Amino acid sequence: MDAYIDNLLVAPDPALEDAARANVGFELPDIAVSPAQGKFLHLLARIRGARTILEIGTFGGYSTIWLARALPAGGTLVTIEYEESFAAAAAGHIARAGVADRVRQLTGRALDVLPGLAGDPAAPFDLVFVDANKPDIPEYFEWALKLTRTGSLIVVDNVVQGGAVADPGHPDRGVRGVRRFLELVADEPRVEATTLQTVGAKGHDGFTLALVTG
Numbered sequence: 001m002d003a004y005i006d007n008l009l010v011a012p013d014p015a016l017e018d019a020a021r022a023n024v025g026f027e028l029p030d031i032a033v034s035p036a037q038g039k040f041l042h043l044l045a046r047i048r049g050a051r052t053i054l055e056i057g058t059f060g061g062y063s064t065i066w067l068a069r070a071l072p073a074g075g076t077l078v079t080i081e082y083e084e085s086f087a088a089a090a091a092g093h094i095a096r097a098g099v100a101d102r103v104r105q106l107t108g109r110a111l112d113v114l115p116g117l118a119g120d121p122a123a124p125f126d127l128v129f130v131d132a133n134k135p136d137i138p139e140y141f142e143w144a145l146k147l148t149r150t151g152s153l154i155v156v157d158n159v160v161q162g163g164a165v166a167d168p169g170h171p172d173r174g175v176r177g178v179r180r181f182l183e184l185v186a187d188e189p190r191v192e193a194t195t196l197q198t199v200g201a202k203g204h205d206g207f208t209l210a211l212v213t214g
């Protein structure tokens with residue numbers, strides 16, 4: 001079904017396809033978002049009219065490129081990556097996609113980098129996409145709230161994990177991180193949020209979408 005949708009609705013794009021294959025050289029799992037999901041993120045950014053975007057977790061730059069392509073002239077996307085080798089690969093893909101002029105890559109532990117963005121000219125961000133290590137998602141959400149304003153969107157990937165997230169006794173630290181994040185969202189008066197499950201080429205997972213309301 002994803003192949004059918006991608007063929008019909010997602011235009012061929014060699015630079016994006018390169019970024020999607022970034023896992024091959026590193027012999028890593030295929031963890032970028034799917035083409036249909038990438039276009040969904042792109043459309044969310046356009047619907048929001050985002051001029052500034054923050055991404056936590058660059059990996060090979062696949063979602064970075066989709067989101068950067070949603071920016072108007074003069075827009076900025078800041079993306080944070082911990083693994084130097086991923087950031088280096090992403091830099092090549094971002095350049096090849098022709099969006100390097102609007103993407104600023106930062107490397108380091110996101111929880112060390114995020115405090116430095118508080119006074120950044122790109123902040124507050126119109127959209128934050130969280131797609132990094134799962135145990136720290138609650139802390140990334142807290143930072144996303146600090147670095148956004150009313151009307152901003154916060155999108156978080158991998159909040160279903162094959163349904164593991166519904167298991168209150170699950171031992172995995174990532175699953176527990178997602179559960180703690182969802183509980184924070186539920187108790188957070190400054191956002192209105194939902195979570196949508198997704199199924200397709202990347203298995204069964206999901207996104208949380210939160211609108212900052214105050």
Ligand code: DHB
Pocket residue numbers: 029030031032033131132157158
């Ligand atoms: C993993 C990370 C992701 O961001 C994803 O979308 C899928 C899997 C992982 O670390 O296994």
Ligand code: MG
Pocket residue numbers: 031032033131132157158
């Ligand atoms: Mg992900």
